[in-house]
Amino acid sequence: MYVVELVFECFDDTTISAVEKGINGLMDALRFNGQVLGREFPVVLGDGEFMVRAVCPDQDSMHPKYHSDFVKVCLKRLSDASLLAPKVRLLGLDINSEQAAEEETPSWQVLYTTYVHTCSPLRSGESLLPIPLYRNPPTLNGDHKSVIKWQTEWQACDEIQMAGGCKAEHAALRELTEVDSDLFRRGWDIRGRIEYITHIPTYYYQYRVGGKSLQDEQARKCPKCGGDWLLDQPLHDIFYFKCDSCRIVSNISWDHLK
Ligand SMILES: [Zn+2]
Incomplete structure (x- = not known):
């Protein structure tokens, strides 16, 4: 991932509230396009200009060829706040984050995130590296907001269940593990949508924790079709199960892998 600075110049008098509205609107649109x-973009007031720092998946992520219709609209709206379209300065590589997947077509991909990941939840099946969402045609309604929204909620549930400090833990865990939960169904539908758009087999990750024993866990069946799905070798040390007809992958409960 790369850190960029967007510099917005004022071409006329303006107000802080107009600038805030214009810049935040654009940052939301860019975020929903991947x-x-x-989610947090500090805006610094300089001498007749405003600067925003952000992390991008790739060096050319801000190239206009990737802009969604919503991003284009927000760029036009900047003039309402007397702002010019931003100049983009590439500050360098973010050493804290993962690199993006190569721009080649993977043989399969997976919707997979955790509460510590800020990168794209769409990952190459070959390398497990994140695939920037804007590389694909819009998932739904002109951009990838539905994917980002799903990811945000999945991460929130993951954070709650990992912390384990409140009564919402079990409800959150249910959303990550049960095929009939709202979040699972929504994520699985998004997976289908991405597969339809990209023509690449796209899988959904079922989180698994608990269980009685390693034997019990290995005997686990696909939660959707009830078929056998245990792999001979795990993929990326995470996915021990894979159902090719239901497009679901899953781990073996970490409790039994010590
Ligand atoms: Zn299945």
Whole structure:
């Protein structure tokens, strides 16, 4: 991932509230298109200009060829706040984050995230590296907001169940593990949508924890079709199960892998 600085110049008098509205609107649009990652974008007031720092998946993530219709609209709206379209300065590589997947077509891909990951939840099946969402045609309604929204909620549930400090833990865990939960169904549908758009087999990750024993866990069946799905060798040390007809992958409960 790369850190960029967007510099917005004012061409006329403006107000802080107009600038805030214009810049935040654009950052939301970029985020929902996968062009910037994370949710907080500090805006610094300089001498007749405003600067925003953001993390992008790739060096050319801000290239206009990737812009969604919503991003284009927000760029036009900047003039309402007397702002010019931003100049993009590439500051360098973010050593804290993962690199993006190569721009080649993977043989399969998976929707997989955790509460510590800010990068794209769509990952190459070959390398497990994140695939920037803007590389694909819009998932739904002009951009990838549905994917980002799903990811945000999945991560929130993951954080709650990992912390294990409140009564919401079990409800959150249910959303990550049960095929009939709202979050699972929504994520699985998004997976189908991405597969339809990209023509690449796209899998959904079922989180698994608990269980009685390693034997019991290995005997686990696909939660959707009830078929056998244990792999001979795990993929990326995470996916021990894979159902090719239901497009679901899963781990063996970490409790029994010590
Ligand atoms: Zn199945």
